């Protein structure tokens with residue numbers, strides 16, 4: 001079983017990548033209902049205290065639409081499937097005593113239910129995929145196999161989404177420090193610029209370069225150099241806010257981008273970082289050079305992100321140059 005990178009405690013509709021999944025699921029459910037000749041077909045997600053229709057086939061006869069929810073303590077068919085993690089077929093619900101308090105039967109008039117459990121990539125139960133009919137039925141193997149195949153296809157789509165998230169995470173992150181890498185920085189920067197545009201906040205970019213990493217590697221070994229990089233990355237992450245973009249740009253260079261709340265914001269942050277690093281009893285001692293540039297959000301597009309990073313890099317080199325004099 002694969003590790004599930006999709007948050008399983010949240011509704012899948014509303015995930016920022018749900019557009020990679022829901023349109024395909026919609027086509028699957030439409031086709032499943034059509035092939036089974038039923039007025040209603042669904043993918044339902046089980047939440048902590050509610051069940052939610054994620055996909056409903058597009059038919060005028062179907063009383064439920066996507067996003068409809070029902071409390072988890074109501075005796076609906078899907079609840080049984082989820083609780084037992086096993087298929088359920090009911091061909092004549094009105095004549096079964098256990099379904100008399102099921103509103104799908106007593107209020108909506110459904111008589112038939114065929115549902116299979118649908119699983120997250122880690123094997124835990126996501127919810128169900130099912131068809132429902134107002135008629136009494138006697139489904140044979142053909143119907144069971146059909147819905148089971150659609151379940152397998154729906155699960156494969158979830159696995160694909162999971163792999164997509166994994167690949168993106170690998171492509172956008174630096175393995176050693178777990179910070180976003182250069183690619184991840186530019187991806188996240190786009191989002192940050194959008195939110196800064198709304199608030200009209202100024203943007204600040206700060207370029208950091210660790211001093212003397214080469215002699216540290218040469219004298220203490222590459223592992224010590226790695227530890228310096230990891231320790232610096234941790235300190236950097238903890239000095240800035242969660243919403244700021246803290247990236248390892250490459251080698252011993254790090255770039256931070258944030259919305260600046262006031263003129264003293266960045267000098268204060270850098271000072272805080274220096275203090276944090278100074279208090280660490282770490283050998284070899286870590287020191288760094290840095291430079292930053294601040295700019296009004298409306299000027300960012302004119303100047304371009306690359307140019308702003310270069311300005312911050314130039315400032316960093318000035319500081320490094322002074323240390324070497």
Ligand SMILES: Nc1nc2c(ncn2[C@@H]2O[C@H](COP(=O)(O)OP(=O)(O)OP(=O)(O)O)[C@@H](O)[C@H]2O)c(=O)[nH]1
Pocket residue numbers: 176209210211212213214215217221222223224225226229250251252320
């Ligand atoms: N241990 C370790 N070293 C790395 C890594 N990435 C880059 N380096 C080393 O970092 C060093 C960077 O060298 P320079 O850019 O010359 O910088 P420096 O020695 O820090 O010197 P100044 O920047 O001038 O202070 C090189 O020796 C790289 O091999 C890494 O992932 N781990």
